[in-house]
Amino acid sequence: xxxxxxARAGTPARAGGVEAEAGAPRGDPPAGAGGVLVIGxxxxxxxxxxxxWHVAARLADDVRMRDxxxxxxxxxxxxxxxxxxxxxxxxxxxxSEVGEAGSIAVRRLDPPSGAGPAWTHHLEPxxxxxxxxxxxxxxxxxxVVSVGAATLEVxxxxxxxxxxxxxxxxxxVARIVAGHARA
Amino acid sequence: MSRTIVIDPVTRIEGHSKITIQxxxxxxxxxxQFHVTQFRGFERxxxxxxxxxxxxxxxxxxxxxxxxHLVASAKAVDDIxxxxxxxxxxxxxxxxxxxxxxxxxxxxxFHLSSPDLLFGFDADPAVRNIIGVARxxxxxxxxxxxxxxxxxxIIEWVAGKRIHPEGIVPGGxxxxxxxxxxxxxxxxxxxxxxxxxxxxxxxxxDMMRWEEEAATFGNFRSAFMGLVDRHGNVDHYGxxxxxxxxxGKMLADRVDPKTFNDYIGEAVEPWSYLKxxxxxxxxxxxxxxxxxxxxxxNVAERTGTPRADEELEKFRWRVGxxxxxxxxxxxxRLIDTLHGIEKIExxxxxxxxxDKHVRSFAGINRNEGIGVSEAPRGTLMHHYKVDDDGIVxxxxxxxxxxxxxxxxxxxxxxxxxxxxxxxTITEPMLNRVEAVIRCYDPCLSxxxxxxxxxxxRIQLLAPDGxxxxxxxx
Numbered sequence: 001x002x003x004x005x006x007a008r009a010g011t012p013a014r015a016g017g018v019e020a021e022a023g024a025p026r027g028d029p030p031a032g033a034g035g036v037l038v039i040g041x042x043x044x045x046x047x048x049x050x051x052x053w054h055v056a057a058r059l060a061d062d063v064r065m066r067d068x069x070x071x072x073x074x075x076x077x078x079x080x081x082x083x084x085x086x087x088x089x090x091x092x093x094x095x096s097e098v099g100e101a102g103s104i105a106v107r108r109l110d111p112p113s114g115a116g117p118a119w120t121h122h123l124e125p126x127x128x129x130x131x132x133x134x135x136x137x138x139x140x141x142x143x144v145v146s147v148g149a150a151t152l153e154v155x156x157x158x159x160x161x162x163x164x165x166x167x168x169x170x171x172x173v174a175r176i177v178a179g180h181a182r183a
Numbered sequence: 184m185s186r187t188i189v190i191d192p193v194t195r196i197e198g199h200s201k202i203t204i205q206x207x208x209x210x211x212x213x214x215x216q217f218h219v220t221q222f223r224g225f226e227r228x229x230x231x232x233x234x235x236x237x238x239x240x241x242x243x244x245x246x247x248x249x250x251x252h253l254v255a256s257a258k259a260v261d262d263i264x265x266x267x268x269x270x271x272x273x274x275x276x277x278x279x280x281x282x283x284x285x286x287x288x289x290x291x292x293f294h295l296s297s298p299d300l301l302f303g304f305d306a307d308p309a310v311r312n313i314i315g316v317a318r319x320x321x322x323x324x325x326x327x328x329x330x331x332x333x334x335x336x337i338i339e340w341v342a343g344k345r346i347h348p349e350g351i352v353p354g355g356x357x358x359x360x361x362x363x364x365x366x367x368x369x370x371x372x373x374x375x376x377x378x379x380x381x382x383x384x385x386x387x388x389d390m391m392r393w394e395e396e397a398a399t400f401g402n403f404r405s406a407f408m409g410l411v412d413r414h415g416n417v418d419h420y421g422x423x424x425x426x427x428x429x430x431g432k433m434l435a436d437r438v439d440p441k442t443f444n445d446y447i448g449e450a451v452e453p454w455s456y457l458k459x460x461x462x463x464x465x466x467x468x469x470x471x472x473x474x475x476x477x478x479x480x481n482v483a484e485r486t487g488t489p490r491a492d493e494e495l496e497k498f499r500w501r502v503g504x505x506x507x508x509x510x511x512x513x514x515x516r517l518i519d520t521l522h523g524i525e526k527i528e529x530x531x532x533x534x535x536x537x538d539k540h541v542r543s544f545a546g547i548n549r550n551e552g553i554g555v556s557e558a559p560r561g562t563l564m565h566h567y568k569v570d571d572d573g574i575v576x577x578x579x580x581x582x583x584x585x586x587x588x589x590x591x592x593x594x595x596x597x598x599x600x601x602x603x604x605x606x607t608i609t610e611p612m613l614n615r616v617e618a619v620i621r622c623y624d625p626c627l628s629x630x631x632x633x634x635x636x637x638x639x640r641i642q643l644l645a646p647d648g649x650x651x652x653x654x655x656x
Contacts, residue, residue, distance in 0.1 A: 078294060078313055078324075078327070078328050078331070079328055079331055079332045079335065081328060082328060082329075082332065123313075127314055130314060130317070131313075131314065131317050131324075134314075134317040134318055134321055134324075135317050135321050135324055135325050135328070136325075
């Protein structure tokens with residue numbers, strides 16, 4: 001959720017060029033060195049809060065994303081600053097409590113110029129960019145794709161509204177990536 | 184007239200809690216209590232499940248230290264199956280567990296506590312966080328990020344996933360290690376050692392600033408408990424339980440972890456969901472003891488690895504053979520991390536680490552099993568009872584934060600007595616009461632799954648519940 005701060009804990013995984021479910025050990029992924037990094041994040045066991053995970057799963061099979069690295073995370077943590085700093089474009093996909101269920105909002109992200117927000121275990125998107133800039137001297141072009149959530153109750157499926165919105169969210173991410181490639 | 188100060192919730196710890204401070208008629212601190220306000224329930228919800236599921240289920244207790252619960256749970260199921268993992272299987276479990284120790288210790292020191300140490304406990308909370316550290320001391324922040332990432336990668340590469348991994352199973356581990364993964368981890372060892380040694384040097388150069396805090400942050404006499412190997416050195420995975428008193432006198436040594444119930448009791452207080460464990464021989468509440476990085480160093484002869492032993496020698500020269508102040512958990516946590524990195528390297532260079540035999544197989548051969556290991560925050564115990572079909576009938580988890588519960592209460596009381604003057608709630612008091620809790624790095628996610636970002640509120644209440652003053656952050 002981009003609008004309701006809360007702690008998350010969870011499970012990343014990957015396969016091929018994109019993350020996958022758990023299994024035998026694999027190597028460290030290329031973190032989009034000079035390329036595109038997409039991070040779908042949220043709590044996959046909290047209904048629509050898992051939209052980022054579902055989008056990432058769709059992107060894994062999307063030919064338009066063949067040169068991108070796609071990660072799934074339960075929250076944005078400082079460790080991601082290293083990966084973010086190595087990319088030229090970062091797209092963050094999350095659920096939002098603001099807006100109608102299934103509505104898609106895309107906004108370009110700038111790192112905060114002042115003091116960052118207080119932090120417990122996770123970062124807000126702008127703070128992640130600020131960390132990448134302050135620690136590694138690089139802050140790539142970044143977008144946040146927010147999807148209005150219908151329910152955040154316990155459950156590993158999406159609401160009907162977000163199921164319907166899912167292809168549109170995937171397309172929105174793909175358009176950002178395509179636009180970046182043309183630029 | 185007595186007063187009560189409430190800090191609710193406490194920030195930058197794992198989970199939810201609040202603190203109440205009771206004032207007496209003269210406005211002096213009479214008592215303090217650290218409350219865990221959410222309910223766990225894992226011991227009940229796992230009843231009726233096949234015992235082979237337990238490691239995977241127990242890992243879900245916590246997103247911060249799932250490996251610790253995996254290890255203790257798998258060992259408990261080993262006990263029920265009456266098997267020992269193969270030597271290589273056990274070593275791979277050790278490596279994964281140490282990866283967990285490194286990444287969790289890094290989280291605690293660099294991300295959660297270094298803002299206090301860098302900016303001071305009275306600095307503006309808007310600056311006193313990891314973003315502020317990144318601006319003021321980017322090298323320190325980079326070292327923290329690098330160490331945590333390396334520890335997480337070890338878990339991911341060896342056990343499958345960095346959170347809730349599936350590579351640790353009853354009887355050993357699920358798959359052997361490849362030479363490629365071994366070499367990739369080894370390639371990161373020099374930088375990991377350099378990063379933690381830089382942090383130790385920084386901490387030592389700065390620690391005199393915190394002399395007052397070291398004197399008042401949970402500085403009291405208590406026993407300490409931890410696992411040691413056959414040489415009496417630190418052992419994060421197996422070995423025996425050792426308990427020493429505040430003077431270093433041995434209270435118990437070479438205690439089989441499977442007999443911990445003979446030595447440790449659990450008390451329940453009505454004001455907290457967190458149980459208070461105590462050393463039975465001393466009774467409740469006198470049987471107070473501490474676990475975790477500080478306790479591991481206090482009970483052990485040495486760490487058993489050269490660089491960490493060198494630092495341990497300096498640590499003991501500075502703070503004594505048995506360090507009594509909980510403030511020194513920070514220092515101890517760094518040495519614990521250094522030892523973990525060295526031990527990982529030692530294990531990876533073992534001649535049989537790539538052996539293909541990594542798992543023992545068996546059925547249900549006992550109706551009861553106990554698994555004990557060292558988690559980042561201290562000794563962790565899983566105790567299960569099953570029926571003849573291996574269906575879980577009863578579960579008891581004794582977690583590190585429970586071991587430290589009485590010590591945390593004692594520490595809060597000491598800090599409050601030092602900093603609470605009259606009825607005025609001050610930021611310095613608030614900051615230090617919170618900070619002393621963070622020394623223990625309590626993991627309340629073992630009690631609950633945290634949801635929601637934690638705010639901070641402190642209240643001064645009259646006996647009738649009237650709020651006399653309030654401070655919110």
